[in-house]
Amino acid sequence: MDFEPKILGIACNWCTYTGADLAGTTRLKYPQNLRMVRVMCSSRINPSFVFRAFQLGADGVLIGGCHPGDCHYGTGNMYARRRLAITKKILEFAGLEPGRFRVEWISASEGNRFAEVVTEFTAAVKGLGPQTKLKVSHDG
Amino acid sequence: MLKKIEQGKLSELVTALIDQGPLYAPVRDDRGVNFQSIRSPLAVTLDFYNSVLSPKAVFFPQSEDLISYRLGRGEPTAKTTPLPTAQTILLGVRPPDAYSFFLMDELFLGSGIVDPYWQSRRDLTVVIGYPFINQTPDAVDFYSSLGISATDTRGSDIFLIKKNGELLFKGLTEKGNALLAKQAALFTEATGDDEQYYLAALAQGAAIVTRNLDCDPKRTASKLENLFADTAFWEQMAAACISCGTCTFVCPTCHCFDIADENIFRDGARRRFWDACMFTDFTLEASGHNPRSRVYQRLRQKVCHKYSYYIRNFGVISCVGCGRCTRSCPVNIDIFTIIAEAMKK
Amino acid sequence: MTAFKEIEKKLIQQAKELLERGEVAQVIAYGRGYDDQHPMPYVAKTVADADNLVFNEFCTFNLVGYLMRCPPGIKVAIVVKGADSRAVVQLIQEAKLRREDLVLLGIPASGMVDQKTGKIIDAQTTGGQINPVLCDYLLGEEKYGRTESPYQVLKPLEVMGKDDRWQFWQNELSRCLRCFACRKACPMCYCDPCFMDQSRPRWADKSPTAEGSIMYHLTRFYHLAGRCIDCGNCSRSCPVDIPLYLFHKKLAQDCEEMFGQAAGMRIEDKPVMVDFRVEDTDEMLK
């Protein structure tokens, strides 16, 4: 059977989540591997969410926020960028494949970009195979 | 029963013991020596002073599942983890540590309800003691202050002593002799000369003196009881304490634990695992009240539990003077010094 | 460079003066432990106490964490080495300490020795910062000149493949006992309660599972990113010698490269993780 990665998406309410909605309403096709969680702002994302997602079996984590400068709250994503940059460095230095974690700025009007990013990221994660390093092994 | 084997044949013996059941023995890595479950006979070392962590984990693992369960829409299904049944051998235990098992028996077996985990592991395990012989005691050890000799047989089933290129094994208990008998093929019978050597070695080891402190159990207990309310004294003793759990985790007689249910999705286990009275949230109650919110109160609890409460309950000091807490303390707090200061008061 | 004995003499003298004049309520420094190789943190409250102060190559423990126990408004003197002074600066940036409450007794310390291994730790496990970045009294001559980069020790890990590096950290972190000496020794770990002690949400298992330990350490590495001043307290305190300093150093290096600012160098700075610049680019996310 083909490997179908589990991907966690964490998207900001105002841009990326709305962009995902747009992708849906315009009936754009993108892989179903993404499970989305909506947060009010990308700066709401605690890096521990990302570590925990990988532990609980995510093969990839995709984070979406407003374009820098366009944050609904003014500067939230500017902070988020720094935090997520460090998160990426931590995962990398711990030895996780860097390709499993991605941050993208997708605005509410970029439905096709959302579909593109998800398609591309899913393919990339698929290429990396199952994530086994952080995943907690348990029965069942 | 005294048996012997050439030192070169140790790995053969270890292999035979592994076949009999889990074997725990000292293993050296770049951070020092610790007791580990042995898979390769070459890993075992007998060339060490003492392990960084005490061997108590063999009887009282840092974490163990009591019950595993699966949660679902209906009633959860639960399975009790069976008690251990495999015969276990613990090789290379220093006399103070072997004696610590005796001290822990008081609590786990001798006070009210018997702890089934401790009991089954104690019953199943043969302890091969490894007395200190020809060894200068470490500067922080103080086991002789507590009436434990470097060749104390209490707690050991077999004694292991090195004799120029040979290893002497002396069976001390029925359990120990049975083990030696079972491996008889590997051993040669000891000669009268070996008997002499063994006795001489014991006598030589028994003469080892560590740093010394007069701490008669009854007197120490009442001393600390009177000192309990002396906040200034305890604040001074705990001035440097950072309230981590290092001392309690390396200690052979610390036995506090926590029980918690931990789940991953629908699967989980009720676990018991080491906890430490030095942690801030150890006594934090649901109401938010914490009777030991200050560092000095927690250090006082640790010291008094060992040198006062345990004496009142069981008549013995719950410390073997192995020096581990002092060696591992990030800020070099020394329980010997604390007791010495307390006795001066 | 000034000899340790000389520094110790100056320290005792300075502590006496400060206590005598009533300028400070206490002096946080080192005293004798159970032997000379194992000094202990010590608080001198009277002039007579000051005679008990010591300073030698084994005084590696960063004392700044003890300042968090002192109530604000009471003036306290504290001995700071290079990295320790950065901890003070960082905590002032984070509004946890007030400059006016502190008298800093700076010690340019090189040749400091790990009590366990007997090895010199200067640029190895600590940041190689010899001169204090901030102090009121300097108890010794400053030392200048090129020293080894504090990031030199990262080289072997950087050239490692990611799978080997994962194995490396897996091996190291699975040794963790959860005694929490690292977080208790760390001057920057002051959260109450720590995320590990929270029960809702429960971030990681309370029992020492391997995954829980990884969660604990990765999150702690993150919490210290841009704040770790590389004093090495965490690693020296660890009873099972996990080289936590390597990860902290790596993130310190990344922060310096990405955000152009090292932790605890200037009081006016803002910690990089609660700050941003308009010049920040997506380059950092690559």
Added chain:
Amino acid sequence: MQNPYIPMPVEIIKVVSEVDTNEIKTFRLAFVNKEDENNFQYLPGQFAELSIYGKGESPIGIASSPTEKGYLEFTVQRAGTAVPGLVTTALHDMTEGARLGIRGPLGNPWPIEFLEGKNIVVVGGGFAFTTLRSLVNYMLHEDNRKRFGNISVVYGARNPGLLCYKGELGSWCQRNDLNVCVTVDKGDAAWEGKEGFVPTICKDAAPSSENAVAVICGPPIMIKYTLPVFIGLGFSKENILTSLEMRMKCGIGKCGRCNVGSKYVCKDGPVFSMAELDRLPRDF
């Protein structure tokens, strides 16, 4: 030998919400296995660990009396400000028919033999009345009543809505073999009973200390002010009993959490006389 760490299964057969806020409920539990029920021999004052898989265990005093056969009752407050009560919260969400686990009985009961032949003054405050209720019901049972002298009960809560066991209090008031005084700090429009704090009420009632024992349970603040009242009335510290609250885990004196001096609250307590508490270090 029964493993003391493994809970026995019980089923909830009745849930009663005790107070207006729904924060305190009484759960009636029946053993699933008859054998467990026979083994569970307890006396008033003892407690048990209630266990819910996935959440953990919580030590709760037994509110029913051993004279009530076929079930156990536990009055549980949805607890936790500092440490969120995972177990109590989950328990509050459970309904009749649900199953959970129980370990016990644990701890020392109220010293029944010591109380026999004496006049008993029971003083309770708020939700800490649970094991006192057990004691009162035990003493009132027809087989036991004559073993004890006069029984008086003083029970208080902050307001009428926070009184537990309302129906039972009513039936106690009907009886002539005990003296019940229910009070609230502040009444409401419908309240016809007494108003006032427990210590004041006790002072006014002034029970005789002659051959009498006071059994007091309540919030720390109530105990703090009630204790001097009884000392003033001439009760000796040996004759004032209370039940200690302390964080407990294993319930059998091993885990070290509830250790105070040479005592383990879970094993040597939770019932102590004031004289015994005075001998313990001030560490609770």
